[in-house]
Amino acid sequence: MAKGKITFEDIDQTVNVPAGTRIIEVSEKIGAGIIYGCREGDCGTCITHVTEGWNNLTEPSVLEEKVLKENMASRHDRLACQAQVLGDCKVKPA
Amino acid sequence: MNNQVDVSRHRHAVEFADGVYWIGALDPTLRTFDIILSTANGTSYNSYLVKGSEGVAVIDTVKENFSEEFFARLESEVDYSDIKYIVLNHLEPDHTGALPELMKRAPQAKLYISQRAISMLKALLKPASEVIEKNFDYTTVNTGDSIGLGDRTLSFLHTPFLHWPDTQCTYLEEEAVLFSGDVFGCHYCDKRLFNDLVGDFRFSFDYYYAHIMRPFKNHVMDALKLIEPLKIKQIAPTHGPILRERPRRYVTHYRELSTSSLSREIVNDDKTLIIFYMSSYGNTARMAEEISEGASEFDSVRVSLYDLEGGETDPFVDLIEEADALLFGSPTINGDAVKPVWDLLSSLVVINLKGKLGGAFGSFGWSGEAVRMIEDRMRGLKMKIPQEGLRVKLIPDEDELETCRLFGRQIARKLTGKKEDKGVIDFADLG
Incomplete structure (x- = not known):
């Protein structure tokens, strides 16, 4: 099975995950500092900054793009409840 | 200045600076605002x-059921066709209740809102979608943007999270009036309208800050950098009252209220850990003491x-607001943590806990669910x-x-940022 390594820079922890795992699934389990609101891509609370490996996450959907824009997210920000890990990447709370 | 102000006797606009009018409404009978706030003498919009x-x-406008008063005051001074701009500093319904009707009466008016307000504006106008043109005209503004009314200039300050993501302030340069939205506001209803005429509203001002602004202290500090x-x-x-007499002291007071008092006591970069516990037979208390011993081995905690x-x-x-880490200890009684623990954990909505470290411990007799339940609450x-x-089952040996001392040392180590080699963990190994 394809795997990816995601590093949460705020707690300096790296986790090996199966490809397709959403960031939220991992960050909640290890207690990273990303916070969550609706958990369904609507509220923008879980905006997360991708510091490395932007291309190793699934493409944002049109809806996610819209929420990111409305919340004035900066470049390389994603919603942790939507983005799925495809390869190695590093993230931290936005 | 008019020393005999009584806005309850009429429905006119009240001029308080050259060409600047109050056109709000009084709500003297309100006793609870937004379910959670007591309003002992009502409020004003x-x-x-x-x-x-x-x-x-x-x-800004008023709560919907006060629209009539608002429109009467507005009509006393201007025609709807004169309205060029509608500025919304904050889109909560108590300030936008009259907006759909105002947009119908002044369809030429352009709306000015913060970037974060777009989705809320659309949601607010949903019920009026048949009468308000779908693509109504709004412009989002940020700090540094301004709009002109000929000899008047309104400039904008981006002051988000005071107390919603959408909040902003608007400044009238020529008259030096700051339209601050909910910032510097309070639920205090007084027909005399101005801070130098109304009764003693200090309690209401501080109470409002404590319940509305306090969770957003860092954002208050950011806003003050723009306002000061x-x-x-x-x-x-x-x-609440318009602050015309020594307005600067309210700004100073906001800074005082938003400044950590602990930071004045604590030297260097010391971290603070608070251990709260309840104990029925002294076992959880014993654990708490040993955890405290362990954590205290670190000088900087x-x-x-x-x-x-x-x-x-x-x-x-x-x-709790000023602590860096919190531990809660509770025995398990009937499969739950004890009530005083829940009472405290359910009273924290007025402060910001994001990012603080947390942990739980407790002695138990049979099932021991309390610890996991407290952890879940802290994550929430x-x-x-x-x-x-x-x-620990019953009496700790x-x-x-x-193990308790080790637990204390570990949380203290996390607090001081001393890194351990964590290695890479596997997702499948996570609980």
Whole structure:
């Protein structure tokens, strides 16, 4: 099975995950500092900054793009409840 | 200045600076605001009108069922066709209730809102979608943007999270009036309208800050950086008295309220850990003491130990607000943590806990669910739980007490940022 390594820079922890795992699934389990609101891509609370490996996450959907824009997210920000890990990447709370 | 103000006797606009009017409404009978706030003498919904040589701006509106009063005051001074701009500093329904009707009456008016307000504006106008043109005209503004009314200029300050993501302030340069939205506001209803005429509203001002602004102290500090350099003759908030007499002291007071008092006591970069516990037979208390011992081995961590049985909620909330880490100890009784623990954990909505470290421990007789339940609550409060909670069956023996000290040392180590080599963990190994 394809795997990816995601590093949460705020707690300096790296986790090996199966490809397709959403960031939220991992960050909640290890207690990273990303916070969550609706958990369904609507509220923008879980905006997360991708510091490395932007291309190793699934493409944002049109809806996610819209929420990111409305919340004035900066470049390389994603919603942790939507983005799925495809390869190695590093993230931290936005 | 008019010393005999009584806005309850008429429905006119009240001029308080050249060409600047209050056109709000009084709600003296309200006793509870937004379910959670007590309002012992009601509140007011302040809306304002600014007249310039080339048009009029309305700044915020009122709660929907006070629309009639608002429109009467507005009509006493201007025609709807004069309204060039509608500025919305904050889109909560108590300030936008009259907006759909105002947009119908003044369809030419352009809306000015913050970027974050777009989705809320659309949601607010949903019920009126048949009468308001779908693509109504709005412009998003940021700090540095301004709009002109001929001889008048309104400039904008981006002050988000005071107390919603959408909030902003608007400044009338020529008259040095700051339309501050809910910032510097309070639920205090007084027909005399101005801070130098109304009764003693100090309690209401501080109470409002404590319940509305306090969770957003960092954002208050950011906003003050924009507000403090301004020349301010009057502050016109959306609730409570207009602050025309020594307005600067309210700005100073906001800074005082938003400044950590603990940071004045604590030297260097010391971290603070508070351990709260309840104990029925002294076992959880024993654990708490040993955890405290362990954590205290770190010089740069200040540990406080509190038995919830001997305290009251409010002072503990104050302590928690400024702590870097919190541990809660509870025995398990009938499959649950004990009530004083829940009482405290359900009283923290007024403060910001995001990113604080948390942990739980407790002695138990049979099932021991309390620890996991407390951890879940802390996660719900957006705290980080860096290590699994510690449970001991009934009386801790010497090995278990050593485990408690280790638990204390670990949380202290996390606090001081001393890194351990964590390696890479596998997702499948996570619980």
